[in-house]
Amino acid sequence: SDSGGKQEEQKADAGSGNVATTPRIKVALITHSKAGDTFWDIVRRGAEAAAQKDNIELQYSSDPDGAAQANLVQTAIDSKVDGIAVTLNKPDAMMPNVKKAIAAGIPVTVLNGGLDTWKQSGAIGYFGQDERIAGEATGDKLKQLGAKKVLCIVHEQGNVSLEARCQGIKNKFGVVENLNVDGADQPGTQATITSKLQQDKSVDYLVGLNAGVTLTAVQAAKDAGSSAKIGSFDMSKEMAKAVKDGTVQFAVDQQPYLQGYLAIDAIWLSKTNGNSIGGGEATLTGPSFVEKSNIEAVEKFAAAGTR
Amino acid sequence: MASTIAAPADADDRVSARSIGARLLSRPEIGSLVGAAVILVFFLVTAEPFRDLNNAGTILYQASLIGVMAVPVSLLMIGGEFDLSAGVAVTTGGLTAGIFAYQFSVNVWVGMAVALVLALAIGLFNGWLLMRTGLPSFLVTLGTFFILQGLNVAVTRLTSGAVASNSISDMDGFTSAKALFASEFKLGGLTIKIIVVWWTVFVAIAAWMLLRTKIGNWIFAVGGDAASARAVGVPVKKVKIGLFMTVGFFAWFTGMQLLFVQNGVVQSGEGVGKEFLYIIAAVVGGCLLTGGYGSVVGGAVGALIFGMVQLGVVYAGWNPDWFKAFLGAMLLLATIVNLVVKNKADAR
Amino acid sequence: MASTIAAPADADDRVSARSIGARLLSRPEIGSLVGAAVILVFFLVTAEPFRDLNNAGTILYQASLIGVMAVPVSLLMIGGEFDLSAGVAVTTGGLTAGIFAYQFSVNVWVGMAVALVLALAIGLFNGWLLMRTGLPSFLVTLGTFFILQGLNVAVTRLTSGAVASNSISDMDGFTSAKALFASEFKLGGLTIKIIVVWWTVFVAIAAWMLLRTKIGNWIFAVGGDAASARAVGVPVKKVKIGLFMTVGFFAWFTGMQLLFVQNGVVQSGEGVGKEFLYIIAAVVGGCLLTGGYGSVVGGAVGALIFGMVQLGVVYAGWNPDWFKAFLGAMLLLATIVNLVVKNKADAR
Amino acid sequence: MSTTESFASEATGSPTTPVVHLENVGKSYGNIHALRGVSLSVRQGEITCVLGDNGAGKSTLIKIIAGLHDYTSGTMSVNGEQRHFSSPRESLDSGIATVYQDLALAPLMSVWRNFFLGNELTKGPFGVLDAARMKRIAQEELTKMGISIPNLEQPVGKLSGGQRQCVAIARAIHFGAKVLILDEPTAALGVNQSGVVLKYIVKARDAGIGVVFITHNPHHAYLVGNHFVILKLGRVALDTHRSDITLEQLTTEMAGGSELEALSHELRGFDPELVVGPEETTKPH
Amino acid sequence: MSTTESFASEATGSPTTPVVHLENVGKSYGNIHALRGVSLSVRQGEITCVLGDNGAGKSTLIKIIAGLHDYTSGTMSVNGEQRHFSSPRESLDSGIATVYQDLALAPLMSVWRNFFLGNELTKGPFGVLDAARMKRIAQEELTKMGISIPNLEQPVGKLSGGQRQCVAIARAIHFGAKVLILDEPTAALGVNQSGVVLKYIVKARDAGIGVVFITHNPHHAYLVGNHFVILKLGRVALDTHRSDITLEQLTTEMAGGSELEALSHELRGFDPELVVGPEETTKPH
Numbered sequence A: 001s002d003s004g005g006k007q008e009e010q011k012a013d014a015g016s017g018n019v020a021t022t023p024r025i026k027v028a029l030i031t032h033s034k035a036g037d038t039f040w041d042i043v044r045r046g047a048e049a050a051a052q053k054d055n056i057e058l059q060y061s062s063d064p065d066g067a068a069q070a071n072l073v074q075t076a077i078d079s080k081v082d083g084i085a086v087t088l089n090k091p092d093a094m095m096p097n098v099k100k101a102i103a104a105g106i107p108v109t110v111l112n113g114g115l116d117t118w119k120q121s122g123a124i125g126y127f128g129q130d131e132r133i134a135g136e137a138t139g140d141k142l143k144q145l146g147a148k149k150v151l152c153i154v155h156e157q158g159n160v161s162l163e164a165r166c167q168g169i170k171n172k173f174g175v176v177e178n179l180n181v182d183g184a185d186q187p188g189t190q191a192t193i194t195s196k197l198q199q200d201k202s203v204d205y206l207v208g209l210n211a212g213v214t215l216t217a218v219q220a221a222k223d224a225g226s227s228a229k230i231g232s233f234d235m236s237k238e239m240a241k242a243v244k245d246g247t248v249q250f251a252v253d254q255q256p257y258l259q260g261y262l263a264i265d266a267i268w269l270s271k272t273n274g275n276s277i278g279g280g281e282a283t284l285t286g287p288s289f290v291e292k293s294n295i296e297a298v299e300k301f302a303a304a305g306t307r
Numbered sequence B, C: 001m002a003s004t005i006a007a008p009a010d011a012d013d014r015v016s017a018r019s020i021g022a023r024l025l026s027r028p029e030i031g032s033l034v035g036a037a038v039i040l041v042f043f044l045v046t047a048e049p050f051r052d053l054n055n056a057g058t059i060l061y062q063a064s065l066i067g068v069m070a071v072p073v074s075l076l077m078i079g080g081e082f083d084l085s086a087g088v089a090v091t092t093g094g095l096t097a098g099i100f101a102y103q104f105s106v107n108v109w110v111g112m113a114v115a116l117v118l119a120l121a122i123g124l125f126n127g128w129l130l131m132r133t134g135l136p137s138f139l140v141t142l143g144t145f146f147i148l149q150g151l152n153v154a155v156t157r158l159t160s161g162a163v164a165s166n167s168i169s170d171m172d173g174f175t176s177a178k179a180l181f182a183s184e185f186k187l188g189g190l191t192i193k194i195i196v197v198w199w200t201v202f203v204a205i206a207a208w209m210l211l212r213t214k215i216g217n218w219i220f221a222v223g224g225d226a227a228s229a230r231a232v233g234v235p236v237k238k239v240k241i242g243l244f245m246t247v248g249f250f251a252w253f254t255g256m257q258l259l260f261v262q263n264g265v266v267q268s269g270e271g272v273g274k275e276f277l278y279i280i281a282a283v284v285g286g287c288l289l290t291g292g293y294g295s296v297v298g299g300a301v302g303a304l305i306f307g308m309v310q311l312g313v314v315y316a317g318w319n320p321d322w323f324k325a326f327l328g329a330m331l332l333l334a335t336i337v338n339l340v341v342k343n344k345a346d347a348r
Numbered sequence D, E: 001m002s003t004t005e006s007f008a009s010e011a012t013g014s015p016t017t018p019v020v021h022l023e024n025v026g027k028s029y030g031n032i033h034a035l036r037g038v039s040l041s042v043r044q045g046e047i048t049c050v051l052g053d054n055g056a057g058k059s060t061l062i063k064i065i066a067g068l069h070d071y072t073s074g075t076m077s078v079n080g081e082q083r084h085f086s087s088p089r090e091s092l093d094s095g096i097a098t099v100y101q102d103l104a105l106a107p108l109m110s111v112w113r114n115f116f117l118g119n120e121l122t123k124g125p126f127g128v129l130d131a132a133r134m135k136r137i138a139q140e141e142l143t144k145m146g147i148s149i150p151n152l153e154q155p156v157g158k159l160s161g162g163q164r165q166c167v168a169i170a171r172a173i174h175f176g177a178k179v180l181i182l183d184e185p186t187a188a189l190g191v192n193q194s195g196v197v198l199k200y201i202v203k204a205r206d207a208g209i210g211v212v213f214i215t216h217n218p219h220h221a222y223l224v225g226n227h228f229v230i231l232k233l234g235r236v237a238l239d240t241h242r243s244d245i246t247l248e249q250l251t252t253e254m255a256g257g258s259e260l261e262a263l264s265h266e267l268r269g270f271d272p273e274l275v276v277g278p279e280e281t282t283k284p285h
Ligand SMILES: Nc1ncnc2c1ncn2[C@@H]1O[C@H](COP(=O)(O)OP(=O)(O)OP(=O)(O)O)[C@@H](O)[C@H]1O
Pocket: D029, D030, D032, D034, D052, D053, D054, D055, D056, D057, D058, D059, D060, D061, D101, E158, E159, E160, E161, E162, E163, E188, E190
């Protein structure tokens, strides 16, 4: 091929840094992700980077089912890991086993979800964003951009953090309607959004709750002949391009890479140096807005899959 | 007490003639057609944008997303088997083409050819293993389902470092391939996606093949009673393996559509759960889960019902929380109408 | 050219005696047992924490999460039917108890009783509609599946304003109920969750019922040949409706476990997809998808295989990207071993 | 217990009143009118043979009595009461046991479980199956019929066609109370087994049971029948008592007379060295 | 085309060399040895009757010739060549057509599609099914056999037992080339239809086809058979030519002699007014 392809992009590869000389330890990262999700891929990449640097053997596992995720924590305890980083999006299911791990002397950090509950579990740190605050910031942003009616596209019905984002937007903005789509089915999502835009022509702003869905929404708006503008949560390589060429107005970034990185690094720091990142308080990794004005700074990291 | 009653006339006069109408009503797909009509009327009444003919393109597109795969899945079901790997095989097809073209920096069409070979090989493997072991297809294809699902994610990460394949939208051959799989055209005020045209063509060919050729006859036979079919000399193994490979071919086709409609990028986690939508479309369309009975047109109508309900709820502007509940009620409604029609037809 | 050969002795001497071993080998569950043993040995060798007996509790717990529901699902499958709504019905059960107790500020046990009635009613509805319409259970329960999935989310949001039910952990009766459904105890170094005990009890009762009582006989008969069973006077409808209600009961039980293990909170979106895991466990355990053959013990072993593979991959510390691929390969392996064993048994 | 004993102890009622009486019964499957205006009486202590060509409606007729189908016109009375059976269970509970032509056994279940299906023997307070007793009885009954099934634990689907038929007949005879219906029971049976079944039919009759016997074999019919009903295209073509008809007449009536003539004529045309002479073909089968 | 024509044009080879020859053939299903040391020859222009009790192994024997099962010991040669058929297709391609006892038709497919299944007629370059021609031929062949099936589009599952059997027989006769195997073809048939089938068997024989005919009816067997093989518990108990045996001897051999005596003795004990006398029971069925 004359254009595109792997050979074009290989130059972008970066080298790896030095490795800590501390003894090798084992840390489990346990999330509620489904397989093959872009967002969690970036989280994992951050965690891997930290593990590499800190001479940690990282064990990643995930299960979207609450009880099964809790049992993964038990599995980590059984495997006698030296630390656990865990998402607490379903705190009630997770709490008993997290407490058990802490009681067994395993330091635990919490990432992404569980802002309200992490402290009560006894974890040593929290790294994530407050979804409602992120939503509210988005609501303010939309007001500032002059939106009139907003469609909030929920790609996983019944997911607490997605609901919180839409609720946050609603708190600050008001005229918001939710639309449920199936995030695992892009063409179907596209048709559903198209039909919604055909049904309600007053919608002038779409907000996707992850990068993939937002990019699909771009297509859908085109299909429906709608002039609605588009905003997004979360970043990706393609999203960076879209923000740059103006098809997407803004993306609310919660820096998933940072979440993964810090959750692992915090365990290492605590073990090797007794540090506590955040000093006993939550460390917020977002929201930060990526727009045309600041895309230059983010673009190349997004291309490398770390933003 | 013996009594000899006069013997009745010898000719068999017990059969009252059936009207053409009654005969039409006994086709497998008729029930789903009536079900589709009921749902169409329902949404025409309740959802205003449904009445706008220009939006028909969107509904057809939604239906075609399930409908294309419902074609081979209906055939396979009539042939007495399932394929649980059909959903993820689509993703595998798209990923393979994308990853291969990108990694080896070759023309997109070369990647597509490789993907086609792989998709057919998956079908061959499913069919072969099924015939070799005699295990139920549920089990065999469940194994393939998990394996493909795992490989999709793992190989994508291995090659692209992320969970989506690298975009091939700037590579040679992309534009021509996209025109074939993911373009659209205007027909009056109606925007028709090319996949809808393909869908129609596939349904027509498959329906013709099923009803008018030897192979079609064999498909009914192996699904209805494989042992008897084998006993009269039908090559049961070849027919079944052929059906799985047909699923493979369509998975490739749908995978290409996925690849080109998404600008040359495929998410590796997609496709899971889709296999059931295909099966649902086939069953709603009148195919018997146990094989030996059904129609391709029925499967297409099943996909249409599904598409109409999915978008109808949106067009009607109902509270999205209730969407699934509506969908379920509509499905039950459609199938019960289907049943009532069939019973009525049998009674004539 | 006529030749009369001396007639052989009259007694039937064609049957060579079968050893007890061979007879044992022909039980439906034996294949899955061997499959389970193979997988156990595999992980004992490759995953170090697997060898620690104290971790057996974790594996058993994981298996029981599928295993409890695999009991009625196996029975139902032997009786010739599916229940696709089984997964979300569990969530419905948990949600109902939680929401009812919270909204009406009544004792937790009252909420549980209401949930039980509802769960049984869902089973009754499935069974009744199936028998009334003669539709395949795949379709009927698919409708229920969507309806319940929708209602779970919609009603939860309507009552609690969020997508999870309000916690009932501080309400009357919570502690006693939790002790029953979600407590644990020590046995040597082993921590046993009470659900594992319940699971064992259920498997024992159901296996006994299936093999040693009239009802069990009828379940086999309605699954094997419903028309013949009806002809000899087996109450086919009652048996099938009873089976669906059994699924309802177990869905309630599992829902209670879910509610109490999660501190009185249930996520309304959960449970989707679980129904297939139950079916997989039953099929891997030797139940015939078409009914009439299988065993409850087999279903339990199927769940155990599933649990072992799920956690074995984690214990072994393998890259989770490959998890699904491993799972698929293991499943195929287990079922092929299953098959080989059965063929060997038949040939003896 | 022996079969004869159970017959004797359960049979009641006078032999002249019909246990089952059909009056002008009709039945349609969609647009096919399989039965039209059929009248029939089954009396205790009598064997009623229902005869007729393929597709004449014999099985349809007995499925109505067995409660498997409902009739669409006319009336049926059982024990003097007018009845519409909604399920075979009701028919069984009225003392009618049936051996069907095409429905009988669950192929994946073992022989003894099939034998007792719907009539399981239990013991103890929990209704535990009395497997040992059931196996013993099934074995006894089958041995009495002269067939040897090596292993009662074998699934029925693996038996030969005739063996399966024997299991179904043995079951109906064992559980038959007042009326026993047999739809072509000897079709798949060997000479010996057929003889045994005929013997059983006579025994049942003598024990006061009303028997409906469907067969295509005029010899079998004439050997045991008291009363003959011939169906033709869904209507009764002949209804007569044994004393009013000879075997030759019956055979001719069953075959419809003329067609048989043509056949024997045709067979006569072949090489006599290889085929039997005409005197044997006129008394066929 | 008429059946007789197709027979005449396809039959070749001398009538004395066996088309199919089995030597010491054995077959086990797991621990059941269904056949042991069976030798059998099928010659063109001859009807070989295979007789025997239920479960004697008759169906197993013909399933081996039909390619449905493989044999586990001994040798089978077809047209002089030693063969192990791996599928029924191979057997069909060697000119062997079979009517099975328990396998025959796809119940949900229409009558004419079943008739031509595996031998579909096509037209045009795309291999389009010639439905009109197939329906016409199927109708003709069935009419010739003397059964009327009102609607050829009806699914086979809705036909009566005998009607189904007729469809299977008509098909085998229509497509049979060198050897025709019939496993209890007349079991479910009426007097007329049985007569027609027997006539067809004779016609096929005269056209030079080798016929294997399995039946439980000694009258049917003796009426058409040239050669009789009786199986007993999986072994050949009698192998004789027609000229060496009478109908009475054959009947006695089939029933195993002694058992029949006992039966006629027993039946004699009953009320002579209701049951036929002993002179009729000694020549049963
Ligand atoms: N379920 C059904 N649906 C439609 N038609 C049917 C059904 N069952 C039977 N028939 C038709 O009714 C007629 C009578 O069938 P029936 O089975 O009673 O015949 P039969 O006298 O028992 O014949 P045989 O001697 O071949 O068993 C036949 O023409 C048959 O095709």
